[in-house]
Amino acid sequence: MSLEGYKVITAREMARIEKLSIQEGASDEGYMLKAGAGIAERVALFIKEKRLQKRVTLLVGKGNNGGDAFVAGTLLLKKGYIVQAYHLFPTEESSPLCQKHKQAFTDAGGLVFFPKKAAEISCKGVLLDGLLGTGFQGQLEGILLDTVEHVNRSKQPILAIDIPSGVNGNTGEVNPIAVNAAETIFLGLPKIGFFLGEGYNYIGKLSPVDFGLELRYVHQACGMAHMLNEKNLPSLLPELTRTRHKYQAGYVLAVSGSPGMPGAAMLTCLAALRAGAGIIRLFHPMGMENELLHAPYEVIRTPYKDDPAALLLEMSRAAAMLIGPGLGRAQERGTFLKSFIDHITVPTVIDADGLFHLKGMFAKFPFPCVLTPHHREMLQLLGKEKFDDMFDECQKFAHENAITLVLKGAPTFIFHKDKPPLIIARGDPGMATAGTGDVLTGMIAALLAQKLPPREAAALGVYMHARAGECVAEMNTSYDLIASDLLEALPRVFKELSDLSLM
Numbered sequence: 001m002s003l004e005g006y007k008v009i010t011a012r013e014m015a016r017i018e019k020l021s022i023q024e025g026a027s028d029e030g031y032m033l034k035a036g037a038g039i040a041e042r043v044a045l046f047i048k049e050k051r052l053q054k055r056v057t058l059l060v061g062k063g064n065n066g067g068d069a070f071v072a073g074t075l076l077l078k079k080g081y082i083v084q085a086y087h088l089f090p091t092e093e094s095s096p097l098c099q100k101h102k103q104a105f106t107d108a109g110g111l112v113f114f115p116k117k118a119a120e121i122s123c124k125g126v127l128l129d130g131l132l133g134t135g136f137q138g139q140l141e142g143i144l145l146d147t148v149e150h151v152n153r154s155k156q157p158i159l160a161i162d163i164p165s166g167v168n169g170n171t172g173e174v175n176p177i178a179v180n181a182a183e184t185i186f187l188g189l190p191k192i193g194f195f196l197g198e199g200y201n202y203i204g205k206l207s208p209v210d211f212g213l214e215l216r217y218v219h220q221a222c223g224m225a226h227m228l229n230e231k232n233l234p235s236l237l238p239e240l241t242r243t244r245h246k247y248q249a250g251y252v253l254a255v256s257g258s259p260g261m262p263g264a265a266m267l268t269c270l271a272a273l274r275a276g277a278g279i280i281r282l283f284h285p286m287g288m289e290n291e292l293l294h295a296p297y298e299v300i301r302t303p304y305k306d307d308p309a310a311l312l313l314e315m316s317r318a319a320a321m322l323i324g325p326g327l328g329r330a331q332e333r334g335t336f337l338k339s340f341i342d343h344i345t346v347p348t349v350i351d352a353d354g355l356f357h358l359k360g361m362f363a364k365f366p367f368p369c370v371l372t373p374h375h376r377e378m379l380q381l382l383g384k385e386k387f388d389d390m391f392d393e394c395q396k397f398a399h400e401n402a403i404t405l406v407l408k409g410a411p412t413f414i415f416h417k418d419k420p421p422l423i424i425a426r427g428d429p430g431m432a433t434a435g436t437g438d439v440l441t442g443m444i445a446a447l448l449a450q451k452l453p454p455r456e457a458a459a460l461g462v463y464m465h466a467r468a469g470e471c472v473a474e475m476n477t478s479y480d481l482i483a484s485d486l487l488e489a490l491p492r493v494f495k496e497l498s499d500l501s502l503m
């Protein structure tokens with residue numbers, strides 16, 4: 001069972017393997033025809049699903065990305081769609097395939113306009129962005145820049161071919177703006193720029209189209225990461241035996257909360273229960289009993305002062321641990337953690353202030369360990385102000401410390417020793433709200449307690465958490481989402497996955 005889905009590569013690497021395959025006998029026109037057919041199909045499906053008028057406007061640059069647009073446009077014309085094209089460059093400046101398929105488009109009755117100014121572009125129907133593809137470098141200027149601003153302003157849905165024009169496929173850099181795509185129809189493999197920097201704000205939904213590149217070239221392509229293979233997730237759901245009892249279901253110990261921050265502890269404990277843990281015991285600092293008076297019935301509470309004896313006793317029955325949410329940065333919290341950390345025997349998730357107190361110690365932990373920093377916390381772990389090469393630095397950190405690293409954000413990345421990084425491109429902007437991280441920590445701990453290996457527990461936990469956020473935003477809006485909504489949505493996500501596992 002593999003977690004790895006699509007290999008994610010740089011635009012540069014894509015161009016390299018395409019070129020290599022063509023040198024070894026593949027046909028670039030064959031590629032373009034197959035790509036164009038797949039793109040036309042996606043456009044038709046988009047129009048059908050959204051019940052839109054069968055009308056398409058092609059935005060065409062001078063490269064093969066524009067050629068793809070002409071091929072798709074010709075096929076759509078032949079299917080009865082109204083299609084018109086805006087070609088921003090003179091025909092003779094365009095790539096040979098772009099020129100050839102522009103001719104095929106006009107032969108099929110398509111109208112091509114050559115606007116002098118962006119304002120001349122009439123944005124009708126669905127806009128198909130073939131301005132710039134993997135050949136884009138530098139920054140947008142002149143009519144290209146004006147066109148991107150103009151089409152974004154139009155509020156018409158834009159489907160980007162291969163990559164939204166203006167996004168750098170190697171770095172995700174957007175300088176100064178890019179096409180704001182409702183959907184990016186990527187050819188062959190997703191480009192790493194989709195997931196880095198500003199790129200992720202522009203790609204919309206991702207849809208793959210196969211253009212016929214042989215698998216051996218995909219295998220030899222140098223990958224930066226893999227997208228998570230969501231199809232395999234249902235098989236990760238823990239098996240439920242009829243005769244199990246709550247300790248077998250998974251006993252989680254939590255060291256969480258501090259005076260003034262009981263909520264983080266509650267969110268993380270409830271999330272662990274909702275994600276399938278049979279029992280959770282919260283160890284909280286002595287003196288905050290009153291703050292926890294209204295804690296849910298299901299959460300067992302044990303106060304601690306400085307003696308870890310009670311915690312160590314429970315450890316013999318526990319299946320996983322979580323440390324950090326709402327712990328605070330007071331020195332005595334760190335001292336308490338350090339009093340038992342060497343005696344942990346079970347897989348453990350460390351988050352938030354737990355990361356702060358235990359910084360620099362992870363490499364020595366003998367237990368399987370999942371760290372869940374967001375970007376700022378990760379930089380603090382690395383002792384840096386900003387990343388020089390996020391992938392490289394995080395992968396190295398995971399490797400050297402022999403831990404599973406969940407770099408939370410949009411999207412979330414998972415790093416693990418000797419494994420390719422995973423990208424989980426799920427979730428909703430509404431999840432940028434207090435407490436959602438605490439929920440994730442509890443969920444991953446519960447999955448560890450149900451015997452999933454750390455990388456699997458992290459991947460399934462991140463996916464389900466993100467999917468819960470999507471469900472809440474679909475039902476309500478992204479504006480009103482709060483962390484406890486995720487707990488409410490988790491049953492629906494479990495149901496989705498378990499229904500899929502029966503198929």
Ligand SMILES: NC(=O)C1=CN([C@@H]2O[C@H](COP(=O)(O)OP(=O)(O)OC[C@H]3O[C@@H](n4cnc5c(N)ncnc54)[C@H](O)[C@@H]3O)[C@@H](O)[C@H]2O)[C@@H](O)CC1
Binds near residue numbers: 035132139211
């Ligand atoms: N090469 C192949 O085998 C295939 C390529 N395909 C398509 O071809 C695309 C790549 O084609 P190309 O390499 O022709 O590149 P593009 O179509 O991305 O076009 C780049 C053109 O824009 C110019 N350009 C780059 N940066 C610019 C900037 N900042 N301002 C203004 N102009 C700029 C380049 O000089 C080049 O002429 C892919 O994204 C994909 O859509 C597909 O047809 C599938 C097969």
Ligand SMILES: [K+]
Binds near residue numbers: 065129131133163165
């Ligand atoms: K494009």
